[in-house]
Amino acid sequence: MITLKNHxxxxxxxxxxxxxxxxFINTKSSEEFVSxxxxxxxxxxxxxxxxxxxxxxxxxxxxxxxxxxxxxxxIIDTAPIPVKFNHTYTQRNENEPEKYLDFSKIDYDxxxxxxxxxxxxxxxxxxxxxxxxxxxxxxxxxxxxxxxxTVGGATWYNIHGGAYHFSDYLESIEVFNLxxxxxxxxxxxxxxxxxxxxxxxxxxxxxxxxxxIRLFKGDADLAKQxxxxxxxxxxxxxxxxxxxxxxxxxxxxxxxxxxxxxxxTGWIIDHELGWxxxxxxxxxxxxxxxNFIVNNGTATAKDVSALIEEIKSEVQxxxxxxLEPEIKFLGDF
Ligand SMILES: Cc1cc2nc3c(=O)[nH]c(=O)nc-3n(C[C@H](O)[C@H](O)[C@H](O)COP(=O)(O)OP(=O)(O)OC[C@H]3O[C@@H](n4cnc5c(N)ncnc54)[C@H](O)[C@@H]3O)c2cc1C
Numbered sequence: 357m358i359t360l361k362n363h364x365x366x367x368x369x370x371x372x373x374x375x376x377x378x379x380f381i382n383t384k385s386s387e388e389f390v391s392x393x394x395x396x397x398x399x400x401x402x403x404x405x406x407x408x409x410x411x412x413x414x415x416x417x418x419x420x421x422x423x424x425x426x427x428x429x430x431i432i433d434t435a436p437i438p439v440k441f442n443h444t445y446t447q448r449n450e451n452e453p454e455k456y457l458d459f460s461k462i463d464y465d466x467x468x469x470x471x472x473x474x475x476x477x478x479x480x481x482x483x484x485x486x487x488x489x490x491x492x493x494x495x496x497x498x499x500x501x502x503x504x505x506t507v508g509g510a511t512w513y514n515i516h517g518g519a520y521h522f523s524d525y526l527e528s529i530e531v532f533n534l535x536x537x538x539x540x541x542x543x544x545x546x547x548x549x550x551x552x553x554x555x556x557x558x559x560x561x562x563x564x565x566x567x568x569i570r571l572f573k574g575d576a577d578l579a580k581q582x583x584x585x586x587x588x589x590x591x592x593x594x595x596x597x598x599x600x601x602x603x604x605x606x607x608x609x610x611x612x613x614x615x616x617x618x619x620x621t622g623w624i625i626d627h628e629l630g631w632x633x634x635x636x637x638x639x640x641x642x643x644x645x646x647n648f649i650v651n652n653g654t655a656t657a658k659d660v661s662a663l664i665e666e667i668k669s670e671v672q673x674x675x676x677x678x679l680e681p682e683i684k685f686l687g688d689f
Contacts, residue, residue: 357381357382357383357384357388357391357392358381358382359379359380359381360379360380360381361378361379361380362376362377362378363376363377363379363380364376364416365377365380365404365407365412365416365417365421366412368404368406368407368423369404369407369408369410369411369412369599370406370407370408370504370596370597370598370599370600371407371411371597371598371599371650371651371655371660372597372651373411373412373414373651373655373656373657373660374407374410374411374412374413374414374416374417374657374686374687375412375413375414375415375416375417375657375687376416376417377402377416377417377419377420377421378416378417378418378419378420379419379420379421380420380421380423381420381421381422381423382422382423382425383422383423383424383425383426383479384425384426385426385428385477386426386428386477386478386479386565386566388426389422389424389426389478389479389565390532390565392422393422393532393534393563394532394537396420396534397532397534397535397537398534398535398537398561399419399420399534400534400560400561401419401420401421401422402417402419402420402421402422402686403421403422403424403508403563404421404422404423404424405424405478405479405505405506405508405509405512406481406504406505406506406509408503408504408505408509408599408600409505409509409513409599409600409682409683409684410599410683410684410685410686411599411657411660411661411683411684411685411686412657412686412687413657413685413686413687413688413689414656414657414658415687415688416687417686417687418687424478424479424506424508425479426477426478426479426480427477427479427480427481427484428476428477428480428566429474429475429476429477429480429485429488429489430474430475430476431472431473431474431492431494432473432474432475432568433472433473434472434573435470435471435472436471436472436473436570438470438471439471439570440467441467441524442524443467443519443520443524444521444523444524444549445516445519445520445521445524445551455593457589457590457593458589459518459519459586462518462582462585462586463518463519464578464582466495466496466572466574466575467572469495469572469573469574470572470573471570471571471572471573472494472570472571472572472573473527473568473569473570473571474489474494474568474569474571475566475567475568476507476566476567476568476569477507477565477566478506478507478508478511478564478565478566478567479506479507479508480506480507481504481505481506482497482500482503482504482505482506482507482509482510483501483502483503483504485497485507486498486500486501486583489571490576490579490580490583491576493573493574493576494571494572494573494574494576495571495572495573495574495575495576495578495579496525496569496570496571496572496574496579497525497569497571498579498580498582498583498586499517499518499519499520499582499586500515500517500520500522501517501583501584501586501587501590502586502587502590502591502594503515503517504596507566507567508564508567510522510567511526511529511554511556511564511567512554512556512557512564513552513554513557514549514550514551514552514553514554515552516551516552517586518586521549521551523544523549523554525569525570525571526544526549526567526568526569526570527543527544527568527569527570528541528542528543528544528567528568529541529542529544529556529564529566529567529568530564530565530566530567530568531556531562531563531564531565532562532563532565533561533562534561534562534563535561539565540562542555542562551604552604552682592644593644593645594644594645594648595642595644595645595648595650597650597651597652598642598648598649598650598651599649599660599683600648600682600683601621601647601648601682602621602647602648602649602664602667602681602682602683603621603647603664603667603668603679603680603681603682604621604679604680604681604682605618605619605620605621606619606621606624606677606679607677610675610677613677614675614677620647621646621647621679622645622646622647623646624671624675625641625646625647625667626646628671628674628675629667629670629671629674631646631667631670632646634663634666635652635663636659636662636663636666637654637655637656637658637659637662638651638652638653638654638655638656638659639651639652639655639656639659639660639662639663640652640655640663641663641667649663649664657687657689661685661689664681664683667679668681
């Protein structure tokens with residue numbers, strides 16, 4: 357475990373932006389991750405998974421940043437007592453599925469298949485976990501293909517893929533409590549899960565160490581096909597040199613008030629603002645999808661946040677509701 361002082365964080369994010377951390381520690385296993393957390397408790401560090409949902413300020417982050425690079429997958433029970441699969445999310449359709457994403461053609465139900473419990477350390481890259489498990493005949497995570505985060509980030513954010521939430525698959529989460537210096541286990545059923553919301557977002561002293569999920573002994577060939585088809589669709593419209601979707605979609609109520617039907621933020625930026633391709637410095641509204649802001653190579657966090665602010669205020673001015681950013685801002689803005 358090496359501690360680096362004044363270390364640039366840009367390489368640890370998908371958008372490749374961000375100033376230095378006062379102290380940067382890259383932990384390569386769960387043991388290193390926990391021992392690092394124990395050594396600094398009760399202080400609360402900044403945790404980075406794969407940096408795919410964050411915009412780090414140009415002045416960086418004060419204090420300690422821990423990059424979680426642990427990667428372990430354990431199949432813990434191949435025949436648990438089955439639990440009814442609870443499907444909590446149905447995708448709000450894109451306004452132009454032929455141009456963006458069309459999940460309806462690849463969705464299928466496998467909830468009648470035998471279940472399996474798998475424990476995954478939080479630093480494990482989600483794409484690696486999906487491939488590793490499908491190769492073992494364990495399916496369920498194929499809907500989350502192409503999402504470039506870690507399992508810890510997926511749990512913290514409660515990611516959505518197609519018509520599914522990550523919480524649909526959760527069983528329990530093991531955390532390290534920085535206040536008490538102890539491990540704790542939280543069960544999915546005891547916590548509230550919403551679209552892109554988890555209990556952990558308002559409890560930064562609880563660091564996710566591993567997540568146990570309930571998957572299926574499903575059709576691995578079909579899962580692989582669906583995964584590849586989904587990746588092919590997403591590659592066309594979701595640029596990797598971004599921090600994911602810039603904004604959440606407007607609420608149904610705001611959408612109906614303005615357009616009489618549900619509209620996506622990408623559609624609003626594209627069709628109402630006509631801002632596809634708009635640039636501030638090196639930050640640009642993606643030509644692939646208007647709800648993504650990309651780094652053209654020279655963007656600063658200031659450029660990206662200025663573009664976010666301009667979009668927000670233009671939408672507020674013209675439609676009298678506020679777009680909520682989905683990107684997590686770290687450091688001073
Ligand atoms: C091209 C692209 C496509 C995307 N597609 C989707 C999509 O389809 N659906 C979707 O929901 N998201 C999507 N995202 C957003 C993003 O990938 C997810 O939110 C992902 O789960 C973030 O994980 P991460 O490891 O990168 O987290 P990071 O960005 O590193 O961190 C995000 C937050 O989680 C916290 N965190 C991370 N790990 C832990 C931990 N172990 N314990 C406590 N807190 C932790 C961090 O402190 C930070 O506040 C996309 C992003 C990109 C760039």
